[in-house]
Amino acid sequence: MASKYMQIAKEVIKMFGTKGQFGYAAGARNVRAVHAEEGNLRVEFEVEKDQTNQFETLHGGCTAALIDCFTTGALLLTKEARPGVSVDLHITYLTAANIGETLVLNSTVIKQGRSLGFTKAELYRKRDNAMIATGVHTKAFPK
Amino acid sequence: MASKYMQIAKEVIKMFGTKGQFGYAAGARNVRAVHAEEGNLRVEFEVEKDQTNQFETLHGGCTAALIDCFTTGALLLTKEARPGVSVDLHITYLTAANIGETLVLNSTVIKQGRSLGFTKAELYRKRDNAMIATGVHTKAFPK
Amino acid sequence: MASKYMQIAKEVIKMFGTKGQFGYAAGARNVRAVHAEEGNLRVEFEVEKDQTNQFETLHGGCTAALIDCFTTGALLLTKEARPGVSVDLHITYLTAANIGETLVLNSTVIKQGRSLGFTKAELYRKRDNAMIATGVHTKAFPK
């Protein structure tokens, strides 16, 4: 039996992976949840051609888009369960990821306040844990 | 007669808008260059459905992806003309943009050094100049 | 006769430069206002020994502290005149500044909303306009 949080995670992935939205283009359609608990969501995916740049490595903009999506997903795995609106997104790029590689994206809520939510994410290669990128994403919850 | 920089700008847009790459999905296929000079590139586009989130406003990840692409474009409008690899990307989100609105993305090289390139971008609504987002993007030029 | 905004700027500098506060240690005691208008504050200062690192150049932490202070100063030059609390601060470092050099710090409010204020700053060398650092600073106004 899937846990309550794993069930929410699957709905979140379905929502972000809806055809016609940008999450779909960024690859949310192809991720699978591998871990879900309160304020934490871990997904895996294989890098596909249409997620890459002219060097055929994962596009930095795609990295940013996936971190934007799934840190929001982690916020939906809290009691408040609010997606919020983005205030700032900061991505640090450590190494390139090639087509076909399996990556893990681990997103965590650092703090969920009344008006602001603070999250972070790590994107790493599954076979050797090499860090691809890290991100922090701060969101506001307007009244 | 289009200027030398405008000609490069059009090639850059064609390259990023190539079908099958992530720039295409992010919307690089639909932008038009409106200004190009050394180290500066300004493009315009209308927000389309597949660039949006579940609220039908421009997805923060799409904003990040476009700023990643076109600040790189501005680096290609310099003497060195190197795209580099991303070191960090920071986006600040100020207000939402709706489907159909015309946005202007103005990308500028702040400094182009031997090993690092520094860029910034402003994304604003054309009709009233309301700022949608700002970004800074730092890239490295490995030996 | 100093303008209304120049008068506020001088009070802001006096407040941040009060002995015993961190702004004093960061050098707010030694800056002079050179321009002030609604949402914009420009100050100048000479880099002093106790603002530097072991290489005797302006310490990156001092740069961050001054940008934190004077973007807050720019927020005080608006109708709302609220300092707010920091949400995020992002600094990009472009080149070093030596002891004795005169630097200009230009801080601007990008947008002042009900619950969030967005600012940016440029720190440059006066003699040749070489950019030392740029920053963005987002602040919240809790109810």
Place this chain on the structure above:
Amino acid sequence: MASKYMQIAKEVIKMFGTKGQFGYAAGARNVRAVHAEEGNLRVEFEVEKDQTNQFETLHGGCTAALIDCFTTGALLLTKEARPGVSVDLHITYLTAANIGETLVLNSTVIKQGRSLGFTKAELYRKRDNAMIATGVHTKAFPK
């Protein structure tokens, strides 16, 4: 017997806490190393009056300065042991810290490459682990 890394950590703290440098003003003179291993440095300190703002809480600029210093410290606890020069520093502020509170600053090297070093830091309150701020700091190692 102090470990090799703890000995380096103590020398790093002494260097940053040298009177007349900015690290001294930011409070490096008052921190104590509580843990040191390869690429990781954890220090503790009590918030003092001259590290605060007009609200008598830890100044955001002081937070940034300490994170700048001690992530550099963590880079000195690697085989390469190079301080580097700052490329970008991003701080996220979660809650305020009052005068007298004991804070822990935990700085970690994420990746140490040939030309770039990637670090992160967490600043939290000792008594209840409440997060005060997080930071990422990227440094370059020029040839």
